[in-house]
Amino acid sequence: MSTPEDSSLTPTGMIATETDRRRVVFATVVGTTVEWYDFFIYAQAAALVFAALFFEPAGEGVGQILSYATIGISFLFRPLGAFLAGHFGDKHGRRVVLMWTLILMGAATTLVGVLPTFATIGAMAPILLILLRILQGVSAGGEWGGAVLMAVEHAPKTKRGLFGSSPQIGVPLGMLLASGIMALVALPGEEFFLSWGWRIPFLFSFALILVGYYIRRRVEESPVFTEIAERAEATKNPVGKLFRHFTLLVILAALIFAGNNAVGYMTTGGFITGYATNPDGPLALPREQVLLAVTGSAVTWLVFTWLGGWICDKIGRRTTYIVGWVALLIGIAALFPLVNTGDIGLLFLGLALLTVGLGLTYGPQAALYSELFPASIRFSGVSISYAIGAIFGGAFAPTIAQGLVQATGTTVSVQIYLSTVVVLGLIATLLLRDRTGIPLGPDHEEEQAASPIRGLSKV
Template sequence: MSTDLSTVSAVDRRRVAFATVVGTAVEWYDYFIYASAAGLVFGTLFFEPAGPGFGTILSFLTVGVSFLFRPLGAFLAGHFGDKVGRRPVLVATLILMGASTALIGLLPTYEAIGIGAPLLLVLLRILQGVSAGGEWGGAVLMAVEHAPRNRRGLFGAMPQIGVPIGLLMASAMMASMDALFPGDAFLDWGWRIPFLFSVVLILVGSWLRRSVEESPVFAEIAERKEQAKAPIVDLFARFTPLVLLSALVFVGNSAVGYMTTGGYIQRYATDPDGALGLDRGSVLWAVTVSSISWLLATLAAGWICDVIGRRNTYIVGWCVQGVFVLTLFPLVNTGSVVLLGVGLVLLTLGLGLTYGAQSVWYTELFPASVRFSGVSISYALGSILGGAFAPTIAQWIQQSTGSSMNVAYYLLGMTALGLVGTLLLRDRKGIDLSPASEAKQQVGIYAWEK
């Protein structure tokens, strides 16, 4: 018996796709609002005694520290997602993320309460990390496990495009607040409004997620009473190399992507003590435009990988990303906001090709009984090794060497690691995802297998 998708109507599939897009966009809006604020205001408001240079590094460290807690979120979500279902986990992560984000918007600054301010900021950022660690796996499985076999890539791209939509919303909101509350007004309280707005988004997102049916693959697992008693233990006992290689694939994308989503480029381009000192609002709008091109490239990758395969799409993507990593800083360093925007748009072409196919490839790599745990933990580990401290590392490289091209070489190295992970895994396009095919799902995973 294989999972019967014939009972899933086109309307149901569209509802699931829409719910995963909206829910993921809301989650990542919350996450990216923090990263944007970390690059623009948190160094001043929460780490002022450290001075402008070290205060910025500390601010970026708070972006990275949340990644250390993503595996905790992935472990918890994977355990419950493989035992009680995908949908309840998705609702819980959305509410946790929204509540943490709204509370950040209410925090007093260092000037008001001293050391308690950065400590509370870090605590809420940790809760964001726990939520983000559990969010992604559930969203992609709901999308891919509802999809027809020949369109899994396209359906899997739906939660993926929620990430650039989240960046678009976050950048546009910050740019709007900068325009409405210029100068000290933005620092005083204009930056807080995007955080508080998350309450509205969370109500919409949680309602949508509650409205969709449970994944048909998990429904069959539950019907057959084949839920793993200890999914995490089973995962690492049998598939540790797969988890590590899947994480390596994501390293190359997340390190490069967090140049904008982690706030580094925004800080680099607008730093009043730096060589550029560009207008904050203009840079935020350039990032907003690049998020649109990232969205389109990610969606295109979902369609492309249904035609040429997941692995081939990735290989093309790494080549494109490697080229445009090297053109990014020469364009940014011209001091032209337009050319900065061009550099970011070009970069998103490779980012989209190495992100749009990730949902479906991860889903097809892991067996049904440990799938939620596998995709969640691989994603969380990849984000730690790649994106977690990429803005901090980039800031350190820039300050230590005085050369932005050294930052580019670091990003090129991370891209090469992603390519290595890709070459060591097999394409499993169209494999049966149902628990009835669990035995077949455990073979033919690695490139070295016969």
């Protein structure tokens, strides 16, 4: 008897037609692009204008650290979003959760675009800004797990990495869109940008959310969850089951993402943008040029993210990650020496080199995570591991980097910090077995629950 895991069922595995396959891939790409556009617009604005507009009384240096800290605060609430999304996603399905995360993110981002500044309402301005950033964090915590499961659980087992890279591609696409639009609104000059130009990208989010919502509504529920629902086997307390049996696995999976995420937030979190454009800093490069360089690096990140997803179907998730970690260490070593030349072309080269390792350790993540956890708690497992990894990794990476530069007067300290996090990710990867191609359906729970950690029969 055929099972949903048999890639021979249809030409596209779990998906009935080519049209349905394109619809799933397109919906996951568009949905995550919109979500991460919203997230990165905030990070860019935090690097460029929020210190002056919302934290001016703290002074320039402290104000910039506080501005970066608001980026990190949202990460502290990602686990809340992951717990909620994991609970409802494992009980009621992936699709409904994705609809609500999209709406929540869009509403929070649009409201930032109409938020009064400190000069208008005083201390309430940064408080409201932080509250809206928290809502973004809750949304982001629930978004990723649902998107990757919709992609991977629809995929034939020989193409999970490729399908799983579709929501991953949405992240560099979101950064590409965010930094590109921010660069456009910066072109008219400082006065326009600081007065209301910075608001335009936030308000544009409203239109993007409508598009993303329409597209996601047209996608069917994940076939794995559909089978779980038909069997009435949804777990009553998936989060509790996850931590009773798979705590060590969650920690290792979180460390893997932390290594990638900490480095990624040098660009997506706006640190390089703020560092290179600071008028009182060592470089003081034009804002629009740096934003365009960041936009260009989003293109190379996209390419290597897709490449990472494709390659991991050929050589395995674990091997792809190991190659990616090595490439990332090389990229870290080259980044700041190139950036500190003050040449915009070399700054772009440094960012582009960094994206090689970033892509190779991000493209395979959806497939890797999906194959780590049993079907009944998979949404909870991937979402919570991702959210915890984001806290360990990117949450305060720009804040830490800014503090290190101010304390030491050199970017070498930042390189040491980033390299340390990457090495921890490499160690976590080496501790895992490669489970490429393991059956994902609920009828293979026992096989899925067997420990993926090397040297252990149980987690």
